[in-house]
Amino acid sequence: MSTRSQRSALARSRDLRGRRSRGNEEGFTLIELMIVVTIISVVAVLAIPSLSMGGYDRRVFTDAATIGEIVREARTRAVGRGAAQLLAMTTNSALNAATFILYESVTANPNGVGGANVPVSTCDSPTVWPGASGTATANLVDEYQFTGGQTLEGEGHIVARIMDASGTVIPDGTTAYLCFTPNGRVRYQVSIPNASGFNAIANTTGSTAATAGAVTVQMSRGDFSGSSELLRTVWIPPSGATRITSQ
Numbered sequence: 160m161s162t163r164s165q166r167s168a169l170a171r172s173r174d175l176r177g178r179r180s181r182g183n184e185e186g187f188t189l190i191e192l193m194i195v196v197t198i199i200s201v202v203a204v205l206a207i208p209s210l211s212m213g214g215y216d217r218r219v220f221t222d223a224a225t226i227g228e229i230v231r232e233a234r235t236r237a238v239g240r241g242a243a244q245l246l247a248m249t250t251n252s253a254l255n256a257a258t259f260i261l262y263e264s265v266t267a268n269p270n271g272v273g274g275a276n277v278p279v280s281t282c283d284s285p286t287v288w289p290g291a292s293g294t295a296t297a298n299l300v301d302e303y304q305f306t307g308g309q310t311l312e313g314e315g316h317i318v319a320r321i322m323d324a325s326g327t328v329i330p331d332g333t334t335a336y337l338c339f340t341p342n343g344r345v346r347y348q349v350s351i352p353n354a355s356g357f358n359a360i361a362n363t364t365g366s367t368a369a370t371a372g373a374v375t376v377q378m379s380r381g382d383f384s385g386s387s388e389l390l391r392t393v394w395i396p397p398s399g400a401t402r403i404t405s406q
Contacts, residue, residue: 215315215380216389220405222257222305222317223378223391227403229259229303230337234399236263236300237339242278244339245288245297245352248376251331252318255307262289262297282338288352290334315380322375323347324360337374337395345399347374360397372396 233244243264250257264286265276276298279286287293307313321329329335329349338346338357346357360374376393377383383390394402 215311215317218311218315219317219378219380219389219391222312222319223376223393223403225303226259226376226378227393227401229261229301230393230395230399230401232301233261233337233339234343234345234401237341237399238343240278241280241341243280243282243286243341244300245282246337246339247290247334247352248321248337249332249334250319250321250329252320252382253331255310255312255317256305257319258304259302260299261301263300264288264297266296280341282340282346282357284354286354288336291352291354316382317378317380318382319379320377320383322377323349324372324374335374339399343398345374345395345397360395 230246233246236242237244240263245262245264247260247262248258264279264281266279266285268277279296285296287296289295289297305312305317311317320331321335323329323335324347333350336348336352336357338348338352340346345360347360348357361372373394373396375395378391378393380389390406392404392406394404
């Protein structure tokens with residue numbers, strides 16, 4: 160073999176050994192891979208509580224937004240259809256539960272065509288709302304509710320409460336009623352929707368300006384003792400033009 164051929168073979172042999180050596184240097188050992196997997200597992204475990212809290216916070220925002228939507232629906236239907244709308248609201252913080260039911264006041268079509276009903280514009284008589292004495296003259300329109308147990312509200316201890324315009328908290332299990340009229344106004348009542356019991360939303364007890372002139376629905380993760388980690392409030396003024404704030 161010539162000297163030139165020997166040099167060429169030697170160069171190829173060195174190049175091949177160098178490539179193999181570099182390939183070995185660029186890989187990971189089993190121990191290194193195990194260390195990386197362990198670190199990722201620890202970080203994931205540490206992140207779980209934060210992810211859970213984030214999910215509960217988003218649920219507080221979602222619940223409040225949905226409540227705001229059903230209030231807007233009540234006002235829009237009242238103005239658009241010329242029919243009084245009743246929103247019945249009940250909370251139970253011990254069970255992390257709340258219910259919002261929307262009704263529309265109607266009466267039988269005098270012509271009896273198809274058995275259809277026609278809208279009634281008044282919150283008072285002749286309207287008979289569900290829960291009052293007598294045969295109800297109202298149709299169920301919409302409903303939103305959440306309960307505790309194996310839900311985000313239950314797991315995250317998400318609670319709701321209703322406050323009247325004077326800042327008084329409506330007790331758990333007591334139903335508060337909002338009646339939306341075709342003229343764009345809202346009237347308010349507690350316990351039983353009596354025909355003559357609806358009043359205008361107004362601050363009559365000199366309460367703080369924070370709740371004056373508006374019925375509020377508050378959502379919280381935690382409680383309302385001052386240690387709440389998140390508070391989202393749905394404001395319902397006399398005009399029914401609801402808004403939502405956070406703190």
